[in-house]
Amino acid sequence: MIQSRLFKLALAGTVLAALPTTAQAHRQWMTASSTVVSGENNWVTVDAAASNDLFYIDHRPLSAKPTVTTPDGETIEVANHAVGQMRATFDVHLQKQGTYRVAIVNQGVIGTYKQGGETKTLPRGTTRANLAERIPADATDVVTADNVSRNEIYITQGAPTEDIFKPTGAGIELVPMTHPNDLYAGESATFQFLREGKPTEGLTVTAIxxxxxxxxxxxxMNLKTDGEGKVEITWPEPGLYWVNVTEGGDEDEDERPAPGGPPRGRMSYVTVVEVLAS
Amino acid sequence: MTQFRLTGMTVAALGTGVLLPAGAAAQTMDLTVAIPRLSVAEYHNPYVAIWLQQDGAPARTLAVWYDLDNREGGTKWLNEVRQWWRASGRSLRLPASGVSGATRAPGSHRVSFTAGRGGMPALAPGQYTLVVEASREVGGREQLRLPFTWNGTAVANARAQGRSELGLVTLSVKR
Structure with a gap:
């Protein structure tokens, strides 16, 4: 009995840890009550969930507490963070002029090592922070790669600014040629995507x-980044769009290190943009 | 005396590179802007923005009528005048002297702008578009575009008829 209980607990742990990557079947999103606001000292409220239908709350919340970056690069806390059965909700207090980022970034480490002639895989839930304690002292041939999933939205009070788009080099990141809070129906936007800081050709970009x-x-709309890591998206109608960037290929295969080869980190990016009527 | 009344914002709104031709009298732009009377359960005067566009130049806000006396300074809903917000509003500091004004009730309103005062620049000869956009709380939005050519001497006229949130808008520019 005890064994079976432990097994169940372990299983539950696995499911939770795996959620950021396996929720691919369900689309993750954050939607803000407004993305373009005027005046000062506004509040914006955000829903965060993984669902099948965009943007309807039909499955699970995104329970991680997001990080808010102010237009001048400061990190602030969200307010009133509450995780319900089906969605999380929180408020963002806009006290500066310019563009804010609200982000949930999951960073994990995958990899293998050899111990006593046997190749072993790093357990799920390994991060840069706990990597050292998860590798036995007698391990050799340690090979690791980073898994980074980035879920970000942008909110602008006043005129749009671009300071928050300085790349960090982790995962897939957006460099906007067109500002994501300056999108209008019938117009096109050009976005550049970096993978680990470098413009990358052939990333799969899906907009729904x-x-x-x-x-x-x-x-x-399914697109691939060009040689400069860029895609151009023309917005047919006003409304919210889910924009997802993946590395393409078979996702399940990507998740595991190739047998005998170095592990391959898996990276994804998702945002929700608001396209205004022109 | 006029110079002393110019605020920093007004100077910025005047922009660069447009000079009043030597000896030219200041141009004036006379507008009529009709706000229709609507039979609706909840009516609020619309927010109205009036701005001037010229290819290759930043838009110039001539007037914005909003709830500028309210508790939050009235700026919270300005982005609802969404084309103006994008073209000019979001880069303005409000209230701006000679530009900001209170909302207006239904009726036909006469407004005049003089080059060099408020947001009105001196017009070099060329093609311009005057845009009037109205956005009403719990109501709709409408934008009218009045293209005109200013040749430096002849009176330029334009007109446009609104269908929902605006009525007839007329424009006349003269020296």
Missing amino acids: PGGIRYRDALQD
């Missing part, structure tokens, strides 16, 4: 308009 529940066709 919200409101899926009330139409038959998904209306997804």
Whole structure:
């Protein structure tokens, strides 16, 4: 009995730890009550969830507490963070002029090492912080790679600014040629994506308009980044769009280190942008 | 005397590179802007923005009518005048002298702008578009565009008829 209970607990732990990567079947998103605001001292409230239909709350919350970066690069706390059965919600207090970032970034480490002639895989839940304690002292041939999933949205009070888009080099990041809070129906936007700080060709970019529940066709736009890591997206209608960037290929295969080869980190990026009527 | 009344914002709104031709009298732009009377359960005067566009130049806000006396300074809803907010509003500091004004009730309003005062620049000969956009709380939004050519001497006229949130808008520019 005890054994079986432990097994269940372990299993539950696995499921939780795996959520950031296995929720691919369910789309993760954060939607802000407004993305473009005027005046000063505004509050914006945000829902955060993983769901099938965009943007309807039909599955699980994103329970991680997001980080807010102010237009001048300061990190502030979200207010009133509450995690419900199906969605999390929180408020962001905008006290500066310019563009804010709200982000949930999951960073994990995958990899292998050899111990006594046997190749072993790092357990799930390994991070840069706990990597040292998870590798036995007698391990050799340690090979690791980073898994980074980035879920970010942007909110602008006043005129848009670009300071928050300085790349950190971790995971897939957006460098906007067109500001994500300056999007209008019928116009196109150019976004550049960096993988570990470098413009990367061949990333898969999927944009899907919200409101899926009330139409038959998904209306997804599927693009690949060009040699400069750029894609151009033309917004057919005003509304919210889910924009997801992955490395392409078979996701399950990517998740595991190739047998005999070095492990390959898996990176993804997701945002929700608001396209205004022109 | 006029110079002393110019605020920093006004100077910025005047921008650069447009000089009043020597000896030219100040241009004036006379507008009529009609706000229709609507039969609705909840009515609030619309926010209205009036601005001037010219290809290759930043938009110049001539007037913005909003709830400038309210507790929050009235700026919270300015982004709802969304084309103006994008073209000019979001880079302005409000209230701006000679630009900000209170909302106006339904009726036809006459407004005049003189080059060099408020947000009105001196006009070099060329093609311009005057844009009037109205956005009403719990109501709709409408934008009218009035293209005109200013040749430096002849009176320039333009007009546009609104359908929902604006009525007739007329423009006349003269020296």
